[in-house]
Amino acid sequence: GAGVSQTPSNKVTEKGKYVELRCDPISGHTALYWYRQSLGQGPEFLIYFQGTGAADDSGLPNDRFFAVRPEGSVSTLKIQRTERGDSAVYLCASSLRSRRGGNTGELFFGEGSRLTVL
């Protein structure tokens, strides 16, 4: 498809389990971002990839959260030993890299993966 694709759209899991959330960015977008959005709040930054490397992972809340992008396209967000507080919509976004070396500024978001931890 033409947009950012995220799977699964909904995930219900039990406390303590491991989950993986997948993001397929727009073709050609070198920058990829993960944000987390709780009910009634704005998106909260988690991690930013430029190509295959994590350029900024300062938003990951703790070491239970990890993300990879091995081939510079699809990314997976991994959450170990899930807790009820991890429940949220996990949004992925991608953007183009500008000629100046930064990003063009426009983020294209996917519809998110809604994670519910029971």
Place this chain on the structure above:
Amino acid sequence: QQPVQSPQAVILREGEDAVINCSSSKALYSVHWYRQKHGEAPVFLMILLKGGEQKGHEKISASFNEKKQQSSLYLTASQLSYSGTYFCGTDHNTGTASKLTFGTGTRLQVTL
């Protein structure tokens, strides 16, 4: 620190105007505006860069006061399709938009 948006919510009749404000306690390089409809992805509206450059949609305008670290989004002649939650995202780095801090949002409802 999260930018503060005001108002938190507003109801308009179709055709009326609205202003949404975003204020930061930290120096800003750029401000980004997004609209999110219920259950959907946030959609880009506008970016305002330090120095006055703007990129965005023709029917939406915004201002950016660098000294006051504030931005305002102007919605004129509102349409039903303008309904949704508006978020400002602030960029405190070098304008690469690599890490945005979003506000808590302003819920806008446009009625007939």
